[in-house]
Amino acid sequence: MNLTPSDIAAVALSMKIAITATLISLPFGFAVAGLIVFGQFRGKVLLEVLVNLPLTLPPVVIGYFLLLLLGKHGWAGSALRAAGIEIIFTWKAAVIASATVGFPLLVRSIRLGMDSIDRQLLQASRSLGAPWYDTLATIVLPLSFRGMLAGSSLMFARSLGEFGATIIVAGNIPGLTQTIPLAIYDYASSPTGTTMALSLCLVSVVLSVAILFVHEGIGKKLEDGRSQ
């Protein structure tokens, strides 16, 4: 197996985008999950539907919507351009694409974790003098770690495999946005590229498995630290 420099660039890019997308999504995912699990407000159902939407839409459609939003003539795009910020066809767009398709997975996992928190624990915290934001930070957050970890693992894996939305909104630019799936696509379009495609596929699998192990490891450490 021999990888060209642009292949290695694709691997590095994939990692960079997956890590960034996961990191920026975690706080939002936590906030949204918290709202859904503990909040009581009108329109909560709408929020749940919106969050789950990317799961039901084909990634290409999501990419197209993102393009509409952030593109040159898009709703947010023109404002961003005026501020000198380019999103489309940059690695930032790839991050946004990954974050968008992975978000429902993240929220779902965190929700599961939060649901298992006994409400009386939160009541205890409040009655001991902690306002809601204190309770959120000192009780809900630590007890949600498991869910957040599972969610970030899922999101990372999803991001590594993201293709449809990425190619629409970030394009296939070697060295800038060509992630592993896009590079594989490039190779696979050409009948002479199948062996190279396979090599990259292998790399992708190895990466995913490694990430899974890392998450399991962190999870175990948390458990050991708790049950002492």
Next chain:
Amino acid sequence: MKTTRHSFLRVVMLLCAFMTTAMPAMAGQLNLSAAASLKESINEMTDKYTAKHPGTTFVKNFGASGALAGQIENGAPADLFISASTEWMDYLKNKKLVDASSEKNFAYNLLVFAGATSKKVTGMNDLAGLDKIAIGSPKSVPAGDYAMQALKKAGLDQKLTGKLVMGKDVRECLMYAELGEVDGSFVYRTDALQAKKAKILFTVPDELYSRVTYPMALTSTGARNSEAKAFIEWLQSGEARSILKKYGFVLK
């Protein structure tokens, strides 16, 4: 229960019959795989041909020549293959998937740089000053391969890393240029003539790339098909060539 089993088997057999009868091509149907840049011209030609020979209908598959060659290699039905470069025709010849004796040259084309940008672009040296440039993926799109040859020869390929957006075929590159997603794209002159917003900014100097050649040939299945043979003959006729000329292809 015996009766439900019976009806279930009946349905399964019907489905099989249906599927197998749908398989063989209808008499008079020709499968064409042609380079993306040939879309409009081939469409006009097949319309004209069917008008004259009502018994012949066409199933057309346009795409990047490399992708098409891969499809044919994997068993996609094709009677006739028109590639935008000799590379992919040679590829299939080596695999004995086309009838080498039927190979003829269809047309030639020119590589241009087209875009809708307001930036000043008059030649290859202005490219380094642009943000994004679309080219077909050289691994499967001839237009991209030609463009990459030109960039390498002009010594610009290293300078442009991170600026080249890969298109899956030449038409996608044109679309990027039309929408303004990129400053400009390497497309054929014939594609640029189809554009509405993008205009030809400069023609790529011929010495920088090998001549854009469209070889055509019958596939090994097509070689056994008399109608395919008739059609490939017609493609060399004056009628066909005048259509090519209309769209801006070079004939000599």
Next chain:
Amino acid sequence: MNLRFDIEKQLGEFSLKINSEISGERIGIFGSSGSGKSTLVHLIAGLLHPDSGELYLDETCLYSNRKRIDLSPEQRRIALVFQQAMLFPHLGVKANLLYGYKRCRPEHRKISPEALTKVLNLEHLLQRGVGNLSGGEKQRVALGRAVLANPRLLIMDEPLSALDDSLRYQIIPYLRSVSEEFRIPYLFISHSITEMQLMTDRVLVVRDGRISGISTPDELARTNMALSPHGYMNLLRLKDPVMLEGLYHYPWGTGSLIVSNGREEGESLFELSSRDIILFKKNPEAISARNLIECRVAEMFDSGGRKGIVLESGSQRLVAEIVRTAAEELEISPGATLFAAIKATSFRRLG
């Protein structure tokens, strides 16, 4: 401590409507499950919002529909002890204990962690995690955590219900220490009259979302005598027994009480059901029961179809329960002398 409430709350089919005022340092809230006592307590703590009304703790308005006041739980300074200890699983014992203390304003910090760990015997648990503690240990830590928050009022919501019998009465002294040592008024919720007798001075009785009365624990026990499966439970604190022939002779009243499972050292708490006392008009002289006590009828009361006879011996009292017809037959009246027979095995030691 004075609690004043006039609140309404509708929860599905159940409606709570409480208009009452109660003062004291050790107040009980008594009711069967589904009576609304938990709802009431959640409303007082601010964990549930009333539909309308007012709620005052001493001079502070905790909730007022009219004045648009609704203090959040952390502002009320009312700490809770739950039935399931509810210790924070990701924090150790020490961190749990200090949780409320840290969030307490310095001027309110009257009880120090050192004093508390001493009184509640938690010193040896401080370095432990909360996962492996026994039920009793967990409740002690939960209690300590609530007390260290230095609240104005402590609410204990059936804190003993999840514990084994043997454990329950060991924890009660710790719970009482809240008031005795730390001087924090408390609301003690339970469906056990015995617990009420041991923990509270006044009891608010809740039934079907309404207050059905305020009484002393003793009055409560008397009223429930006929309905309760055990009758009126006499609670006796006995000590310094003399062992004779395997039985414990505890000094009581003008003589002694003979108990089969006593304890040589220290003070013991015993339970004796009113139904285990047999009354004789005349001294029966030879009976199998080891206890035959001559006593005077101090008072009598009605409870359902039964008669409660309050017997006096010296300064001690016992309540016996007989059916009304028996009382008439024996012509029992206040001042009369009776003989009470009690088996040595009828006493149940609680702790």
